[in-house]
Amino acid sequence: MADVTMRIWRGDDKGGQLVDYRIEGNEGEVVLDVIHRLQATQAPDLACRWNCKAGKCGSCSAEINGMPRLMCMTRMDQLPAGPVTVTPMRTFPIIKDLVTDVSFNFEMAKRVPAFNPPPAPEGGYRMAQVDVERGQEFRKCIECFLCQNVCHVIRDHEDNKAHYAGPRFFIRYAELEMHPLDTNDRRELVRERMGLGLCNITKCCTEVCPEHIKITDNAIIPLKERAVDAHYDPVAWLGRKITGRKKRSADEAAALRP
Amino acid sequence: MAVDNASITEVVLGGTRGGPDVKTLREDKWWKLPLVTVLGLSAFVVYATWAAVWGDSNFFYLPHNIISPFYSPCLAHACKAAGDTGSPVFDWWRLSPALIILVFPLGFRMTCYYYRKAYYRSFWRAPVACAVQDARPGYTGETRAPLIIQNIHRYFFYAGLVFNVLLTIDAVQGFIWPTLHHQLVHGQYVTQSGGFGMSVGSLVLCVNATLLWIYSLSCHACRHLCGGQIRSFSKHPIRHKLWKFVTPLNARHMTFAWCSLFFVAFTDLYVRLVASGTITDFKIF
Structure with missing residues (x-):
């Protein structure tokens, strides 16, 4: 050359x-x-x-x-x-x-409530292969923070950094929310305090991901739909009232930080 | 596990950023895709507005029983005036019946995750392309009115399913032709023996209904409701199967969004051209 x-x-x-x-x-x-x-x-x-x-x-x-x-x-x-x-x-x-200085990402990482399984049954935890495979895509993340970098929510609007987890950590939240052994409920937390609503799903995070993780389709949109279940959907609200099911508030979810 | 608040510190804002202060350093043709999107969506909006507001004639061709998807179901007075034999639900409505109908498919598409990406990028320019600066200084995303309304997407999805059923019924009816005895249809006297028949128009209506079904089933809300919302696939095998069925469709949601959008306009145009006598709807049998 x-x-x-x-x-x-x-x-x-x-x-x-x-x-x-x-x-x-x-x-x-x-x-x-x-x-x-x-x-x-x-x-x-x-x-x-x-x-x-x-x-x-x-x-x-x-x-x-x-x-x-x-x-x-x-x-x-x-x-x-x-x-x-x-x-x-x-x-x-x-x-x-x-x-x-990428320490913004480490601060956001600290705010993710950790994996919280129930007490281990006799013989230890068991997970079906199909449930193991579901989160595998998210565990490919190499934390290059290119998705965080390209996300216009913080790239062009510095003030949003105070309350926006960013695509990398939405992956983490999604992985935990889809884990069959996890007992926490982070839906209100991501909606209220992690800025899920700030994401306008323009998919730049997906475009730049070197691991080809479908961040928007497989993590952020499913999280947005879960936030709808927890907060916006009147039928889901009625269902909770009738069945007595509860959702965790942002404070309750955040209390399980590592 | 206890909260270790000491480890959580406030994010420091306002550090000096590296790189030149320019809108973007990209030199590729990043503006091409948003431009194509603007042209494509604008063309549809202009056509659909004309068809819905001023096009309340020639949307139904009685001999082959084909109706424009913009005017189905027959809800208002204008249907009868155009020769549709259906019974209008809102007989008192004197404006174009399409104005009642289009609210739902329009709402479904406006709140669709793909179209949101498309118009946030190309019309709102937030951002117009990756690593290109937002057009506006302030940004609150979908956290407040009016964009918070995007969260009701699943209800438009439900409504869209109802319309898909109605358009499927229309497609089936496109094969069942009425018996006509010297009846005046759009300026011509038509005589035909009714029964089962197939024309190009019947097939156009079938393709249109199929594309709309695929577009709806590939929707992100549909994927979530099928099985995405559950934590454990192994405990819900049927919902897991449903989720596995819609997931490959969901990966092509953008393609189906454009194909169905184009074809719904094409179907309307086709029916109009046939009904106005501009082209002939060729009979297959």
Whole structure:
């Protein structure tokens, strides 16, 4: 391959700019390979977070030509001709160059009430294969936070961060809500305090997920429908009144945090 | 497990963000899909508005018993005027009967999870495409009026099922032709012996009803009600089977949404062209 131009964001919390680097490109390389060569040859102080280089650790999330992607899974020969622009994830505060502070996600993770099974019966818990398989898709998440980054609810509206879990944690809530052994009921919690209603299901989270998890169709919309069951559906409300079934309030659900 | 409130801290807002302050850095043709969506939905809205408000003639062709889906069931006075033999429920209604009917399919589509994505992106531009900045500074999503109404989608789904049944009955009736003796139909005198018959129009009505059924069954609310809402599939094997049946349909919900939308307009247009004498509804047997 001929030389390539890498247009990379250089800067920190005090400001920054896009800097062009002309560098050799080789066949079969991914963006992260070129970034590493840049570090080795022209920009030793270029900050970049990475780990496995195999699309499994979720560390090297960035925006390549404006689209949120993993640098290690984006082949150079699949990008259009011209400079390749690499910028940090837009939604999170910058630390340096391509490295951002993703602690917002860890704060949201702390708010997820943990798995809460009933006391184990004699012989231990048993789960049918069909129930095990249901949540398997959600456990593929590598926590790259590309879905959180692309979600316009917090990307373009910073104030929503205070009360919006984001697609990654909606997956977690959905997984727990669909777990046959879990006894908590988080429906009011996600509706009232985790900002489920802020999601307008435009599916960008699904589009950027490197694990191809159908976040919107299989997690967020099912959660929205469950919130309808718990809060908006008058027939479901009447059913609860007649049968005496109860739902947990947001406070009761949140009380089971780890 | 006790709550460890000490571990939960407030989210820090307002840190400096990296990257240039531009609307987007994308250089691909991200605007193409929203543009196509705007054109497609606008074309349907313009046509449906014309057909519903001003098109209250030529929506029924008596010899082959085919009726436009916009005007079925026969609810108002105009049906009789157009030659439909049905008995209007709202005989006092003097406006187009389509205005009563279309509220339900329109509500079903407006609150549909796919169409929500489509119009939030292409009309409301929130966001117009992934990693492209929202068009407006404020955003509350579906948390307050009027968009909180989207949560009643399942009730429009129920209503949509009723209309699917009615349109299926229409499709069947499209094969049962009336006996006519020198009867004036849209300016022409028609004589035919009634009975079972098939025309291109009968098939058009069948395809239309089928597509609407598939669109409804592929709906996310349908998937939830079939079995998505349960925690344990193994304890509800029948609902699990239903869920497994609708899940592959649900994966193609967008395709069915567009196909059924296009075809319902096409069916209306076809019936109009036949009823007005512009084209002939070819008899198959």
